[in-house]
Amino acid sequence: MQVPHKAFVVVADGRKMLFFRNEGDAEHPNLTIERVREQDNPPDRDQASDRPGRSFASFSPGRSAYEETDFHQLEEDRFAAETADLLKKRALRNDFDKLIVIAPPKTLGELRKAYHKEVSARIIGELDKDLTGHPVDEIEKALVAAG
Numbered sequence: 001m002q003v004p005h006k007a008f009v010v011v012a013d014g015r016k017m018l019f020f021r022n023e024g025d026a027e028h029p030n031l032t033i034e035r036v037r038e039q040d041n042p043p044d045r046d047q048a049s050d051r052p053g054r055s056f057a058s059f060s061p062g063r064s065a066y067e068e069t070d071f072h073q074l075e076e077d078r079f080a081a082e083t084a085d086l087l088k089k090r091a092l093r094n095d096f097d098k099l100i101v102i103a104p105p106k107t108l109g110e111l112r113k114a115y116h117k118e119v120s121a122r123i124i125g126e127l128d129k130d131l132t133g134h135p136v137d138e139i140e141k142a143l144v145a146a147g
Contacts, residue, residue, distance in 0.1 A: 005022060008100070019036075
């Protein structure tokens with residue numbers, strides 16, 4: 001994948017977002033960190049308080065359990081929406097012209113739902129991988145390999 005000079009690269013998952021700027025050229029990216037944000041999101045078992053509720057139907061013999069809420073996933077989705085909102089604010093300030101987004105498939109889907117049209121218009125590439133825990137040189141190699 002070509003990463004133009006000064007392109008904005010966002011690496012995100014449901015807990016961490018990394019904002020980079022390419023200070024290198026298209027063939028040899030040199031990503032420099034502009035912003036890092038991480039949130040604590042414990043596993044769902046540590047966030048849920050009870051078993052799911054039950055419903056008793058008056059028209060049939062039996063009961064059913066309500067589907068249990070996955071608080072961990074809800075928080076990851078909210079964090080993706082927050083990432084998309086930060087991208088919108090930066091796009092409206094013209095902080096970047098070209099954007100590449102790297103995120104796991106689930107997070108990428110949540111980001112796409114929340115993109116503002118100004119963000120969507122600036123996306124030149126997406127990579128569906130979880131690279132938030134990788135060093136910068138591995139992120140650069142993944143971008144080059146994706147081309």
